[in-house]
């Protein structure tokens with residue numbers, strides 16, 4: 001299989017910082033000029049969105065591009081002037097590499113080109129839909145290979161969107177996953193990807209194509225469970241608050257409190273979700289420590305559920321932050337509400353009628369000053385955690401700094417949130433008139449988990465426990481803890497996590 005001399009030469013130099021549009025290719029008016037004829041020739045079948053973006057990127061990277069269309073007259077105007085748009089038969093005759101930017105169901109319509117394509121590299125860029133992926137047992141690339149047995153098929157570029165191709169690789173995903181049964185063809189396409197400014201990733205033989213085709217179908221994989229968890233908590237807390245704040249007054253006293261549905265009930269729900277999520281970030285660490293203490297070793301695998309939970313803490317934490325921010329914004333809106341102004345005026349009228357002049361309850365004033373201040377501090381600390389979770393910032397911190405922010409400051413945020421909630425709740429948990437339908441005030445429900453965590457963290461600080469925990473984490477093992485796994489145990493312990 002022949003190589004692409006010029007493309008490979010530029011790629012080998014590893015010069016990724018060269019301008020994407022080299023100067024010699026750009027006219028004085030900025031449009032793309034004719035490419036020198038010695039540039040390696042690349043064919044593209046199809047004239048759709050992907051074909052257009054690919055042609056632009058290839059031309060900008062110094063390739064000579066021929067596009068094969070069923071109707072070249074109609075589509076030629078959409079391509080850069082440097083790309084040659086012609087009929088399919090003509091387009092595939094000279095280039096050694098041909099991209100197939102056509103949907104799977106139309107692959108068979110290309111069969112008439114089989115003779116001209118023989119011996120060439122076909123690049124399958126297709127993405128199946130979820131339904132197609134489940135229906136077809138054969139990947140699109142393997143299907144293409146079966147239609148063109150005389151060609152070498154390479155799967156590549158499907159993980160790159162037409163948009164990312166057009167905008168340039170610095171915008172969006174840079175990795176191109178590549179697989180093929182033919183090493184040399186894979187190498188050729190890898191070097192092309194590199195020349196175009198992407199990072200090729202070898203995924204092995206064409207049998208991996210199915211796996212590669214499944215990647216763009218995933219939607220925020222590690223976020224699914226945390227988001228469902230947050231939504232579930234939101235629904236539960238909302239229903240609880242609705243019953244307490246709206247339904248109970250309506251059924252017991254025929255008071256219409258439905259105006260609370262859009263804002264007030266939401267703002268009792270949001271902080272509860274944020275607070276519970278935050279405690280769910282720090283609970284698994286405590287459980288893990290307790291488990292290590294009990295087992296007397298760190299060399300035993302945690303149960304799957306705990307392992308999974310430990311790995312989803314980042315997402316749960318960021319969702320907690322999101323709900324916390326919403327809660328803060330809603331809280332700032334509380335005094336803006338019309339209902340709030342009416343309440344104030346009505347209270348003033350009542351005061352006047354009762355001939356009272358000054359309303360000032362020292363305890364209430366202090367309580368509110370403190371709980372608001374704690375809330376702001378908690379959110380401020382949480383935003384530090386959120387900022388350091390950005391990869392660019394996380395990479396600039398060493399391991400100790402990162403774990404100080406995430407572990408220590410995160411725990412500080414949990415403490416501050418707890419103080420915020422306790423000072424907000426004050427004595428209400430013990431007053432009967434705050435129990436609606438025997439349901440306790442919402443904040444009392446949220447305090448359970450954080451209190452368990454804070455207590456446990458306190459316990460682990462006791463000298464006897466903390467010394468043992470430190471020893472365990474350095475590799476010490478209690479007598480009798482399993483040191484060497486027998487093959488049978490090993491098979492049992494093999495249920496690895498995949499997140």
Ligand SMILES: Cc1cc2nc3c(=O)[nH]c(=O)nc-3n(C[C@H](O)[C@H](O)[C@H](O)COP(=O)(O)OP(=O)(O)OC[C@H]3O[C@@H](n4cnc5c(N)ncnc54)[C@H](O)[C@@H]3O)c2cc1C
Nearest residue numbers: 282285288289313314317318321385386389406407410473
């Ligand atoms: C806004 C926000 C953003 C977040 N962003 C991120 C993020 O970007 N990345 C991220 O990972 N998390 C993130 N989190 C989650 C959370 O902050 C971290 O997971 C944090 O490290 C948890 O602290 P921890 O003390 O509970 O757990 P850890 O410090 O992980 O310790 C938990 C337990 O693991 C065990 N353990 C720890 N170290 C060892 C060791 N060396 N050997 C053996 N066992 C050990 C111990 O049993 C320990 O008790 C975020 C949270 C929030 C709220």
Ligand SMILES: NC(=O)C1=CN([C@@H]2O[C@H](COP(=O)(O)OP(=O)(O)OC[C@H]3O[C@@H](n4cnc5c(N)ncnc54)[C@H](OP(=O)(O)O)[C@@H]3O)[C@@H](O)[C@H]2O)C=CC1
Nearest residue numbers: 046047048049050069070101102103106109126127161162
């Ligand atoms: N758009 C994107 O972001 C991405 C797309 N892809 C993949 O690229 C491929 C093309 O996608 P896209 O460009 O978006 O799709 P379009 O529908 O925009 O383009 C498909 C092209 O296929 C050509 N074609 C050839 N034979 C036939 C036929 N028999 N019937 C209909 N059309 C035919 C047509 O060109 P003509 O009429 O000139 O022959 C048409 O323009 C797909 O496999 C897709 O999965 C992969 C990653 C991202």
Ligand code: HEM
Nearest residue numbers: 268271272274275324328331375376378379417421442443
């Ligand atoms: C700028 C930051 C914050 C402000 C201004 C703020 C303000 C408030 C206000 C005004 C209330 C009372 C709501 C009401 O009257 O219904 C409240 C309650 C509450 N806040 Fe915050 N808060 C902030 C941050 C946080 C954070 C970060 C958390 C936790 C992660 C939190 C958790 C709670 C909880 C659990 C309640 C009790 C909800 C209930 O049961 O009614 N707050 N906060």
Ligand SMILES: [Cu+2]
Nearest residue numbers: 222225308499
């Ligand atoms: Cu998971």
Ligand SMILES: [Fe+3]
Nearest residue numbers: 308497498499
């Ligand atoms: Fe999983």
